[in-house]
Amino acid sequence: MTPTITAFAASPDRGRGLARDMRVRWALEEVGQAYEVRLLSFAEMKEPAHLARQPFGQIPTYEEGDLVLFETGAIVLHIAEGHAGLLPVEPGARARAIAWMFAAVNSVEPVGLEREACFFLERDKSWYAERMAMLAGRIRDRLGLLSRHLGQADWLDGAFSAGDLMMAGVLFRLKPTGLVAEFANLAAYLGRAAERAAFQRAFAAQMAVFTAGQSGGR
Amino acid sequence: MTPTITAFAASPDRGRGLARDMRVRWALEEVGQAYEVRLLSFAEMKEPAHLARQPFGQIPTYEEGDLVLFETGAIVLHIAEGHAGLLPVEPGARARAIAWMFAAVNSVEPVGLEREACFFLERDKSWYAERMAMLAGRIRDRLGLLSRHLGQADWLDGAFSAGDLMMAGVLFRLKPTGLVAEFANLAAYLGRAAERAAFQRAFAAQMAVFTAGQSGGR
Known part of the structure; x- marks a missing residue:
């Protein structure tokens, strides 16, 4: 179907x-x-x-x-x-891939959504520039921890999985902010994802x- | 184990x-x-x-x-x-319960996290009161749609599931804002969840x- x-x-x-x-x-x-x-x-x-x-x-x-x-x-x-x-067969690896799916939408995407809300809804406010700088800092903190975890690995936990698909989807949406490019391994990770057929x-x-x-x- | x-x-x-x-x-x-x-x-x-x-x-x-x-x-x-x-056996109902788990952490929790960030990190800023009011509005919008979906049902989709557990967990954290209480059916839903042994x-x-x-x- x-x-x-x-x-x-x-x-x-x-x-x-x-x-x-x-x-x-x-x-x-x-x-x-x-x-x-x-x-x-x-x-x-x-x-x-x-x-x-x-x-x-x-x-x-x-x-x-x-x-x-x-x-x-x-x-x-x-x-x-x-x-x-898209998911490993081994139960433990499967559960960890699902953890990365949740991490993408719950630990990384929210700071990006907060920046988008500021960008679209607070652009005419006196505080816009100061808040955008604060939000860049919060996104950088999260991306720094993600970058620390990834290290020199190709994917977040072994082979490419739905966890990488969701995380790369979130990072792809953050890419226009320029913040992903500050972390060379995350930029390369996103590049690998985007090169997939x-x-x-x-x-x-x-x-x-x-x-x-x-x-x-x- | x-x-x-x-x-x-x-x-x-x-x-x-x-x-x-x-x-x-x-x-x-x-x-x-x-x-x-x-x-x-x-x-x-x-x-x-x-x-x-x-x-x-x-x-x-x-x-x-x-x-x-x-x-x-x-x-x-x-x-x-x-x-x-915690999950229905029927595959369709199971998939829908999982959708509510993701909705809890990706469609409802982020607006609450944004309010918490403002509360903890922007309290000494000139814009604090105005932003807190804006954020209450955003939370209210999301809760209004959740309330509309729930209607007079006991749980989000049939019997109590992990989807309700995650959503009630998110609403419980929002409860101190007073915003959940504005929606009688959501307040009752959270009450039912909190009464569970x-x-x-x-x-x-x-x-x-x-x-x-x-x-x-x-």
Whole structure:
């Protein structure tokens, strides 16, 4: 059964792959699972039909027959559990890979989200510059600890896993801040992730939505 | 094998159950699994021995033989996978319960963390009051959508699950802000969660650490 995901009809990132459907597309490409995409306007995301699928009115969602899921971590984990290649078979290594999935969305992404909130919602405030500097410091603290853990390894815990996919997805979204580049091993880690054929296919697919939207709008 | 978790030797919440070991204690109590606790000072949490277990220098961790895990979501999921009672058996319902675990830590907790960061780190800033009001608004938006989803149901998706445990854990930490009480059904939901015998045992266990620390310090 071909799953259907939702994505922005007009992504605010202009095809830079920063929207969260990218992580789900990437996971589906890693395991070789074809998928359909339903594009939503910002207005449609707040309508009852979408809120029934995604209670917080966001994208992506994942539909597979009667199953409807939200939260990129949960969707990627569901994909990883249903296909080989994204989670180790050994139970301990599998549990640690899942720990990195949670670490991506709970220990690293929140400081990035806080910076995004400041960037979008507090730009006209007197405190904007001072807070952006404070937030850069908080992001740097987290990235420093992540960099310390990674060391010279290729991936966070053995072979590439859904934990790396989620962490690289979070770092990819942080990349435009310039803060990832301050840690050479994290920049190289993100580079390795983005060089994967599955990442490239996912990136091209989300870019195609933006390009089609551009030409359609002319 | 009896697992060992880590917790604060001196919790900054003074035994109010807001520290994240509470979620893990609660999950272990729900499934009837005995556990040991190793208490850590703030200094010990930043030492290499602990960073090897928890790369971000936080609590709790979970050790079970050779397996070392961090991130409350991953630990609770590991406990739920190894015991009956915290995840539905039906695959679709199981995946949805996991989606609520991720929603707790990625869609609701971050706005609370942002408020905590402001409370602890920006209290002496000129913008403190204005930002605290903005953040209350952001938390209210998220809680409003959660309340809308919950409606008159007892739990988020059918029977009580690890998804409810994680969400109630996040809401419990938000409770002192007074914002949860603005949504009658969320306040009742949290009340139902806190009345569970397993929650009460977990709460008493973490309180005992605080009480012992107090008497030991006199």
